[in-house]
Amino acid sequence: MAAPADPPPASPTRVVVSDGPGRTEALGADVARTLRPGDVVLLSGEVGAGKTTFVRGAARELGHVGRVTSPTFTIVNRYEDGRVPISHLDLYRLGESGGLDAEDPSLLADELGPDRVAFVEWPEAAGHDSLGPIAARVTLRHAGGDAREIEISR
Amino acid sequence: MILAIETSCDDTCAAVIDRSGLILSNVISSQGIHDRYGGVVPEIAARHHLELVDVAIEDALEQADVGLGDIRLVAATQGPGLVGALLIGLSEAKAIAAARNLPLAPVDHLQGHVAANFLGPEPFEPPFLCLIASGGHTLLAHVEDRFGFTVLGSTLDDAAGEAFDKGARMLGLGYPGGPALQRLAADGDPTAFKFPTAEGVDGLDFSFAGVKTSLLYALRDNPDAPRQDLAASYQAAIVEQLARRTEKALEQTGIDRLAVGGGVAANGPLRERLARIGVTLHVPPRELCTDNAAMIASAARYVTPLLPGAYLDLDAYATGQRAL
Numbered sequence: 001m002a003a004p005a006d007p008p009p010a011s012p013t014r015v016v017v018s019d020g021p022g023r024t025e026a027l028g029a030d031v032a033r034t035l036r037p038g039d040v041v042l043l044s045g046e047v048g049a050g051k052t053t054f055v056r057g058a059a060r061e062l063g064h065v066g067r068v069t070s071p072t073f074t075i076v077n078r079y080e081d082g083r084v085p086i087s088h089l090d091l092y093r094l095g096e097s098g099g100l101d102a103e104d105p106s107l108l109a110d111e112l113g114p115d116r117v118a119f120v121e122w123p124e125a126a127g128h129d130s131l132g133p134i135a136a137r138v139t140l141r142h143a144g145g146d147a148r149e150i151e152i153s154r
Numbered sequence: 155m156i157l158a159i160e161t162s163c164d165d166t167c168a169a170v171i172d173r174s175g176l177i178l179s180n181v182i183s184s185q186g187i188h189d190r191y192g193g194v195v196p197e198i199a200a201r202h203h204l205e206l207v208d209v210a211i212e213d214a215l216e217q218a219d220v221g222l223g224d225i226r227l228v229a230a231t232q233g234p235g236l237v238g239a240l241l242i243g244l245s246e247a248k249a250i251a252a253a254r255n256l257p258l259a260p261v262d263h264l265q266g267h268v269a270a271n272f273l274g275p276e277p278f279e280p281p282f283l284c285l286i287a288s289g290g291h292t293l294l295a296h297v298e299d300r301f302g303f304t305v306l307g308s309t310l311d312d313a314a315g316e317a318f319d320k321g322a323r324m325l326g327l328g329y330p331g332g333p334a335l336q337r338l339a340a341d342g343d344p345t346a347f348k349f350p351t352a353e354g355v356d357g358l359d360f361s362f363a364g365v366k367t368s369l370l371y372a373l374r375d376n377p378d379a380p381r382q383d384l385a386a387s388y389q390a391a392i393v394e395q396l397a398r399r400t401e402k403a404l405e406q407t408g409i410d411r412l413a414v415g416g417g418v419a420a421n422g423p424l425r426e427r428l429a430r431i432g433v434t435l436h437v438p439p440r441e442l443c444t445d446n447a448a449m450i451a452s453a454a455r456y457v458t459p460l461l462p463g464a465y466l467d468l469d470a471y472a473t474g475q476r477a478l
Binding site: 080088 | 235237311363366370471
C-alpha cells in the first residue's frame, strides 16, 4: 500500500499578480483560512495599493458581513460579527506623532490579544517587536492600472 | 445643565449646555483656548486625553460659570471611535456622575454630529438630510426627529476627509492637509484633470479609494503638471461626489432641507456647491462641525439616561463594531 502523499510544503513566500480588487479580496480570503486567534497579519504598501481591500476579503472569509473601511483616522476598526473578533489597525497617523513609542503601550494591547485576529496597515510606525508574533506579512505594489503585485510571506 | 465629554479621536472636548440647547462653554483641546494646552495640537489618542480631560472639564465649567453642583446630567461619547480613547472620556463621565449621584447619557458620536444642528440660539428642525463628512466618517443621514436618524448611504472604503488628507500628503502639503489642499487648489484649474467621482457605485454610498489612486497615478504620469491644477481637480472630484450623492438623496426622499457636519463641512468649495443645490442649507459654525462636546450634550437631551448604578459597567464601542 502506497504511503499517502505528503502535502506540498507551504512556500514561505509567494508572489501573485492581482488583476483587480476582486482578486485582491480573494487572496485576502486565502490567507484568512489559515489564521487562528492571536494571529497578526502585517500589510505594507503605498497609498491605494489595496491594503484595505485585502483585509476586506480576509474579514469576509472570517465571517464578518458589515463594512470594512479604512481605519486611518480611527487607528482601529473592530469587526465582531464573525467567527473570530477582528481588529483592523492602521498606524499611518502614528508615524506622524513619533510612532507607537510615543503612545501608551496599553493603547493597542486590547487589539492584539490572544482571542483576536489583527490586521495591521502601515506597520512600519510600530517597533519591530511591539506587535507580537506575526502570522503573515503582505506587501502590495502598484503594477499598472488595477493590477497589483502581492507578496505574501508566512 | 448638561456636562458632556467627547474623546472619540484626537481632540479632548468638554462642554456645558442648558436644556434648551444654548451653549455655555465648548472647550476643544487642540484649539489651544487655554494656556494650559500650550496651543499644541494633541498627540493622537489615549495618553493625551488622559492628561487633558480634567483640564478640559475644569475649563468648560469655569467658562460656563457653573460648578459641578449645577450639573443635572453627565454625557459622554460611547462610540464609534478608538476604544482606548473613548474609555477615558466615558470613565471620567461615570466617575463624575457616580460621585454626584447623577444620571449618565451615553451618546453615539454620529448622532452628536446630527444634534449639532439642534443647538441654539436658532436650531435647525427636522425633517432634514444631514451630510456628515470628516476624517473618519462619510455618510448621508435622514433625520426625521431629534431622537435618531437613518443612514441612506455611507463610504465603502475611505472617508472624504481622509481622501483630502492623503491627497495633501501626495501633493507634498504635509498632514493633516485638508485646509492646505484647499488653499493650493484656489489657484488651480479644477477641469485640468478628470478624476473619478464613483459614478459606478450604486445607490447613495460613497467611495474615495478610486480618486485617491487616480491622483497617485496622475502625479506619476505628469511629474511636471502644476500642483495647483492637480489639487483643484482632485478637490473638485471629492466635492462633486459628495454633492451629487446628496442631490440624489434629496430627490429620492423629497426633502428640501439639508444640514452638514464633520470637518469637511469647513471646505469652501463644498459649501458653495451645496448652496447651489437650491434647498434650505444649514451649516453650523465651524467649531460645531468638527468634533466637539457641545454636540454630544445636545444629543444627550434625547437619550434615555442611565440611572446611578446602571452605568458602571457600560463599555465603549469601536468603529466598525456596530453596523451603521
